[in-house]
Amino acid sequence: xxxxxxxxxxxxxxxxxxxxxxxxxxxxxxxxxxxxxxxxxxxxxxxxxxxxxxxxxxxxxxxxxxxxxxxxxxxxxxxxxxxxxxxxxxxxxxxxxxxxxxxxxxxxxxxxxxxxxxxxxxxxxxxxxxxxxxxxxxxxxxxxxxxxxxxxxxxxxxxxxxxxxxxxxxxxxxxxxxxxxxxxxxxxxxxxxxxxxxxxxxxxxxxxxxxxxxxxxxxxxxxxxxxxxxxxxxxxxxxxxxxxxxxxxxxxxxxxxxxxxxxxxxxxxxxxxxxxxxxxxxxxxxxxxxxxxxxxxxxxxxxxxxxxxxxxxxxxxxxxxxxxxxxxxxxxxxxxxxxxxxxxxxxxxxxxxxxxxxxxxxxxxxxxxxxxxxxxxxxxxxxxxxxxxxxxxxxxxxxxxxxxxxxxxxxxxxxxxxxxxxxxxxxxxxxxxxxxxxxxxxxxxxxxxxxxxxxxxxxxxxxxxxxxxxxxxxxxxxxxxxxxxxxxxxxxxxxxxxxxxxxxxxxxxxxxxxxxxxxxxxxxxxxxxxxxxxxxxxxxxxxxxxxxxxxxxxxxxxxxxxxxxxxxxxxxxxxxxxxxxxxxxxxxxxxxxxxxxxxxxxxxxxxxxxxxxxxxxxxxxxxxxxxxxxxxxxxxxxxxxxxxxxxxxxxxxxxxxxxxxxxxxxxxxxxxxxxxxxxxxx
Numbered sequence: 001x002x003x004x005x006x007x008x009x010x011x012x013x014x015x016x017x018x019x020x021x022x023x024x025x026x027x028x029x030x031x032x033x034x035x036x037x038x039x040x041x042x043x044x045x046x047x048x049x050x051x052x053x054x055x056x057x058x059x060x061x062x063x064x065x066x067x068x069x070x071x072x073x074x075x076x077x078x079x080x081x082x083x084x085x086x087x088x089x090x091x092x093x094x095x096x097x098x099x100x101x102x103x104x105x106x107x108x109x110x111x112x113x114x115x116x117x118x119x120x121x122x123x124x125x126x127x128x129x130x131x132x133x134x135x136x137x138x139x140x141x142x143x144x145x146x147x148x149x150x151x152x153x154x155x156x157x158x159x160x161x162x163x164x165x166x167x168x169x170x171x172x173x174x175x176x177x178x179x180x181x182x183x184x185x186x187x188x189x190x191x192x193x194x195x196x197x198x199x200x201x202x203x204x205x206x207x208x209x210x211x212x213x214x215x216x217x218x219x220x221x222x223x224x225x226x227x228x229x230x231x232x233x234x235x236x237x238x239x240x241x242x243x244x245x246x247x248x249x250x251x252x253x254x255x256x257x258x259x260x261x262x263x264x265x266x267x268x269x270x271x272x273x274x275x276x277x278x279x280x281x282x283x284x285x286x287x288x289x290x291x292x293x294x295x296x297x298x299x300x301x302x303x304x305x306x307x308x309x310x311x312x313x314x315x316x317x318x319x320x321x322x323x324x325x326x327x328x329x330x331x332x333x334x335x336x337x338x339x340x341x342x343x344x345x346x347x348x349x350x351x352x353x354x355x356x357x358x359x360x361x362x363x364x365x366x367x368x369x370x371x372x373x374x375x376x377x378x379x380x381x382x383x384x385x386x387x388x389x390x391x392x393x394x395x396x397x398x399x400x401x402x403x404x405x406x407x408x409x410x411x412x413x414x415x416x417x418x419x420x421x422x423x424x425x426x427x428x429x430x431x432x433x434x435x436x437x438x439x440x441x442x443x444x445x446x447x448x449x450x451x452x453x454x455x456x457x458x459x460x461x462x463x464x465x466x467x468x469x470x471x472x473x474x475x476x477x478x479x480x481x482x483x484x485x486x487x488x489x490x491x492x493x494x495x496x497x498x499x500x501x502x503x504x505x506x507x508x509x510x511x512x513x514x515x516x517x518x519x520x521x522x523x524x525x526x527x528x529x530x531x532x533x534x535x536x537x538x539x540x541x542x543x544x545x546x547x548x549x550x551x552x553x554x555x556x557x558x559x560x561x562x563x564x565x566x567x568x569x570x571x572x573x574x575x576x577x578x579x580x581x582x583x584x585x586x587x588x589x590x591x592x593x594x595x596x597x598x599x600x601x602x603x604x605x606x607x608x609x610x611x612x613x614x615x616x617x618x619x620x621x622x623x624x625x626x627x628x629x630x631x632x633x634x635x636x637x638x639x640x641x642x643x644x645x646x647x648x649x650x651x652x653x654x655x656x657x658x659x660x661x662x663x664x665x666x667x668x669x670x671x672x673x674x675x676x677x678x679x680x681x682x
Contacts (some may be wrong), residue, residue: 023337024069024185025366028295031104032188034091034146039063040072043084043149053086054115054147060088068186071333073152073179082155087148087182093139100191100223101139103146104132106184106364109334110154115147125400126160127152127183128362128383129407134223135188152180157391160400161360161383165390174360174385175553175562176326179334184364192292194228197221197259199288201299201414202451207315210270212301214245218262220290222254229253230291232262237285243272252290268301275314276300276416278354278375279620279662283416300372300416306453306477309495309537311502313377317638318617319539320355320377321584323348323546323566324507327363330570336364343571345370348546349665351566351577352584352615355540357457357480357506360385360425362408371417374663377540378417379455379480379506382408384424384441389433398437402444409448420453421445425506426482429472430460438472453477457506461494462486468497478539482507488531495537504540505532512563512574521576529583533613541614543580547571585668586615587622587636587659595645603645604655604672612639621662626655633659648674 026033041053041063052058063086064077072078072085093101105112109127113120116138124131138144154162154174161174197219205212214236222228229252236243249264274282283298303314310317325344327334341364348356357379358367371378382405384392391397405423412418423441428434442454455476462483465471473479473494479501483490487508494503510524525543532538548565556562561569566577588609595603610619616638623630626646634642648655653675659668 023339025338026185026187027365027369028187028189030189032190034089034186034188035068037089038066038068038070038182039088040066040070040078041086042072042078042081043086044081046084048084048086048149049113052118054088054120054145054149055118056145058088063088068182069184069335069337070181071179071183071335072181073177074331074333082153082178082180084149084151084153085180087150088145090143090145092142093144094141095136095139096190098193099136100134100193100195101136102132102189102191103135104130104185104187104189105182106130106186107362108148108150108182108184108186109152109178109180110159111151113149115145117145126383126404126407127154127178129404130184130365130411131407148182150180150182152178154178158394158397158400160397160404161385164386164388166388175551176328176360177333177550177552179328183334184336193224194220194222194230194254194291195293196288196290196295198410199286199295199297199414200449201286201297203284203299203301205273205275205301205303205314207303210273212268212273214266214268216264216286216288218264218288218290219259220252220254220262221259222256225256227253227255228291231289232264233289234264234266235287235289237287238272238274238282243268243284273301276302276372277314278318278320278377278617279622281373281375281416281663283372297414298372299414302416304419304453306500306502309500309502311478311539313617316618317539319613319615320617321352321580321615322355322357322377322540322542323351323353324356324542324544325358325363325546326549327359327361328547328549328569336366338366341366341370344547345374345376346665347567347571347573347577349374349376350667351546351581352586352667353543353546353580355504355542357381357422357504357542359545362404362411365411368412368415368417372415374665376417377419378415379420379422379504380408380412380418381422381425381457384427384437384456386426387424387437389428389431392427392433392437398440401441405441405445406448409445413449413451418452420455420477421449422480422506423454423456425457426459427456428460429456429458430463430465430470434460435472435475439475442475455480455504457482461497462490464490464493465497471497473498473501476501479503480506482544484508484510487528488535491532491535491538495535499537501537502539503535503537504542505538506542507544508541509544509564512565512576513557518575521574522579525576525579525583529614536613538614582668584615585659586611586617587619587633587668589624589657589659589668589670591672592643602648604648604674606644606646606657606672607641608633608636608644608659609641610636610638623660625658625660625666630660 200217202215245266254260355377457480459482548569592605619636622633655672
């Protein structure tokens with residue numbers, strides 16, 4: 001192919017990808033998307049590999065056309081199919097000497113095999129974590145054929161997540177649908193012979209001095225045969241402003257065909273340090289140049305620690321509400337285009353959901369990017385959903401879990417929103433296998449990232465173990481409990497077992513189709529709040545679930561839904577949404593008195609109180625918004641109050657107000673009745 005023809009072909013590739021790519025932001029600005037139109041075929045008899053469907057000349061007359069990213073489980077042509085499928089496309093390429101080409105998958109559910117130009121590149125198992133292959137030696141000049149087979153059958157014992165080997169009727173399924181396909185972006189990157197494989201930023205502030213240290217660990221891959229000593233240059237900016245730093249670095253030497261981790265440290269002056277928090281989510285940008293390769297990542301500076309049964313963010317106690325988000329949207333399944341992420345996260349933030357164990361697997365990284373920019377606390381969890389004791393002791397399952405856990409951690413370790421990792425959900429944690437799993441996987445997690453806290457979501461604390469060593473929460477930094485009733489008694493008993501550990505209620509809630517319907521959800525959350533507010537060691541509570549979702553799990557409605565949510569599957573709000581927003585706001589507003597004034601301008605005195613029970617944290621740079629303008633709320637510690645005089649003109653019958661965070665999110669709205677107020681003047 002001539003250079004001109006190659007350029008034209010490459011422009012065609014970009015045009016074909018542009019419509020799909022517009023919905024998905026790729027974090028690497030130099031990435032080459034492979035979105036857009038692909039050929040697709042189901043393979044229920046699993047004959048595709050034997051029939052060489054991956055070959056360049058394979059006939060495509062019976063294949064369908066789909067748009068990638070693609071979830072075949074919600075495509076009306078293949079809806080609810082479970083089994084093996086194939087994707088194919090051609091793309092132009094012109095190899096360049098000395099460069100490496102990497103093929104990336106942000107996620108593909110579940111078991112994936114890849115061929116390029118009739119040759120098998122490799123396989124990957126796991127449905128929610130990213131992976132890539134070096135495909136340099138598989139590419140040729142001109143048109144290249146990429147074929148991918150994907151099997152979404154996770155109803156088998158041995159997958160993560162997967163079926164339980166308990167032989168129970170109608171109980172092999174995880175609690176959500178096994179949405180299959182190329183569910184997240186697929187793209188290429190071109191790298192030099194020596195390139196940055198990953199970078200880890202550890203930012204640690206000194207709260208007393210106001211300074212901060214940065215430790216950068218750069219994993220560099222040398223694909224050449226000779227040893228390389230790449231010069232590594234760092235550039236840190238905040239809001240576009242460069243920060244002058246002096247770095248101490250290890251000797252940059254990477255043997256041929258090897259990967260090495262290079263370390264560098266520096267100190268930020270107090271004037272350059274702005275802490276990250278849920279209301280002040282300050283981010284820094286790091287640009288790293290290693291020889292001919294350049295990568296970028298963002299990070300935040302914050303501390304997160306457990307002390308005296310409290311969770312401390314930047315040295316301040318914090319108690320925050322949250323929600324579990326199942327990755328499921330009407331007609332999209334597990335696809336997470338940018339607009340879905342924006343819609344969901346904004347709805348959650350404005351509902352008072354800011355501290356999440358989002359779900360039982362890894363969502364799109366765009367979720368964490370949003371949480372970094374807008375302020376949320378997240379516990380990231382890999383796929384141990386109710387594994388049985390035999391499964392947790394199985395070496396193969398342990399190996400698969402460690403792989404997925406590592407892929408999750410290495411993707412997410414620079415996100416300041418990620419404060420903890422969970423090693424599973426609702427397994428038999430009082431049994432020896434559950435104890436071993438918890439201890440071993442937390443130990444493995446600390447090897448990967450010792451800067452985070454560790455936990456798991458237990459359902460066994462509700463049966464009230466008698467001694468702390470009776471249950472695996474003994475190994476956690478803080479307790480996570482899935483508790484759906486008898487909250488006060490259960491939480492008090494948990495605290496008696498682990499008095500130094502804060503408690504996060506990782507799941508609680510009730511369905512909208514219960515005997516009390518949607519009104520029952522409101523009374524449930526009101527009772528829950530009255531139960532936990534006297535308990536100072538409860539630092540978080542995450543409603544199950546933020547959204548309705550589809551499922552095959554026993555107890556699912558005949559229409560396939562599980563209606564737990566504040567919002568329906570299409571994100572229309574239930575009455576619970578407003579109840580959660582009001583109940584979980586960190587401030588309350590009450591009318592105190594009517595203050596008459598001259599010239600028809602009266603004043604309504606409102607008292608704004610920072611909750612001292614739950615949720616509770618520092619209120620700073622909040623505003624109270626009325627039709628007449630905005631009034632700054634002074635800084636309030638939990639439990640403190642301030643009175644604000646709101647001007648009211650004429651004879652308005654109502655006064656609507658909103659409380660707005662410094663990040664611009666409206667978290668509380670109320671309307672005060674003025675009809676009974678005594679006014680003087682015109």
